[in-house]
């Protein structure tokens with residue numbers, strides 16, 4: 395996420411800092427006001443000292459909490475994947491099927507028209523023809539063309555992130571690929587990149603093998619000693 399320029403599936407937050415208020419205040423998530431978070435943390439001496447050290451004069455504030463969490467989030471970067479080792483020249487790093495899958499991803503399956511670059515996202519918004527009550531990006535921009543549009547997600551570690559799509563409506567990568575064969579629900583807002591794309595069973599397997607080769611080595615994260 396550190397390289398992204400908009401956050402949430404509909405891109406309504408311009409920065410990671412701003413995004414943090416969402417899950418904290420959402421009734422479905424932490425359901426607590428930022429003021430109350432400040433109040434609770436202020437009761438912990440250790441936090442008071444640490445915030446004073448990092449934000450001299452300001453101490454514990456909502457702004458400081460959002461900066462601190464966003465700064466931590468920027469350190470969570472997916473590790474080197476077999477696909478990366480192959481790109482760096484190790485022919486043995488991924489299977490022949492995954493190599494064919496990468497070729498098909500770029501030429502034939504149309505995936506790289508949106509999932510581009512080393513992170514496999516163009517950071518743009520599209521209606522890919524899913525049926526869900528959420529109208530997506532249009533609630534942010536008001537543009538009719540943004541109806542049902544959501545941000546292209548990056549595909550690193552995709553194997554570890556089921557269920558898929560903004561509404562978690564697909565349980566497996568095969569289900570996702572089959573969605574792209576049919577191209578989704580035709581409607582005025584659907585991206586013109588979404589067309590019927592016939593695939594053989596072998597091509598489906600190859601695409602899945604490629605997607606699975608994007609799983610990076612886990613980065614060790616040590617648990618902090620919490621202040622008291």
Ligand code: HEC
Pocket residue numbers: 403499503504505506507508509519520521522524543544545546547549552555557558559560561567570571574585587588601
């Ligand atoms: C028109 C642009 C576009 C094209 C072409 C496209 N995608 Fe996507 N992809 C998206 C968007 C946008 C989403 C998120 C949609 C949503 O949740 O409403 C998505 C979601 C996904 C997801 C789920 C990611 C997650 O975190 O849940 C996978 C996997 C995926 N695409 C793989 C592919 C593959 C494989 C292809 C080629 C067969 C492909 N995409 C073609 C734009 C595209």
